[in-house]
Amino acid sequence: MTTEQNEQAQDLQQEQAESQTAQTQAETEQTDVSVEDLQAQIGKLEESLKLEKARTANAVYEAQKSVERIQRESDKHKDTVLEKFAKELLDSVDNLERAIQAAGEEETPVLEGVKLTLKSLLTTLEKFGVVEADTQNGFNADLHQAVGIDPNAKANEIGTVLQKGYTLNGRLLRPAMVMVGA
Structure with a gap:
């Protein structure tokens, strides 16, 4: 009985060894295939x-x-809004200048206040590029609009300025209305 058991144990060991050998060979083949597959996967991933x-x-x-x-559009919109606002303020500048002219030579506290207000407004406009x-x-012709001929002025010279012109950051905001010599 012991011999039979020993034989059975040996047979079992042989079977296990053969099975391990077969498994090792299968793993080796599988490893070869896996490396190729992995390289292909690496290529695809790259x-x-x-x-x-x-x-x-x-x-x-x-x-x-x-x-x-968006920045360009924002800057363009900002320039457009500033231009419209500055044009509206120019009417106030014109009115203050007319008030100073109408007051004449007599210096009064009211006239002094109007002059200071005009100076303050012009300073503020200059801060924002209006000159x-x-x-x-x-x-x-790019800055001035000729509205008449001044007989006392030389040719192509400005004789009388009827309304001042202004530029905003180098671009014409409002042309100066002038009388030009012929």
Whole structure:
């Protein structure tokens, strides 16, 4: 009986050894196949990563362009609003200048107050880029509007300024209405 048991134990060990050998061979074959599969997967993942990086770069580029476009539109809108506001204030400047002219030579506290108000308003306008158009260096069709001929002025020279002109950050806000020599 012991011999039979020993034989059975040996048979069992042989079967287990054969099974382990077969399993090791299968794992080796599976490992070879797995390495190839893994390399293929790595290649696919690298391609996918390149595609996603390109998509991300494109999205970042589009976002930057959108921000720049919105900024340009905002600046343009701000300039338009500032231009409209400044044009409306120019009427007040004109009225204050007319009040000073109408007062004549007599210095009164009211006239002094009007002059100070005009000076304050012009200073505020200058802070925001509104400046008086130059009328000292001859007629310039880009800055001046000729509304008549001044017989006392030289040709192409400004004789009389009927209404001052103004520019906003270098752009014409309102042309100066002038009389020009012939």
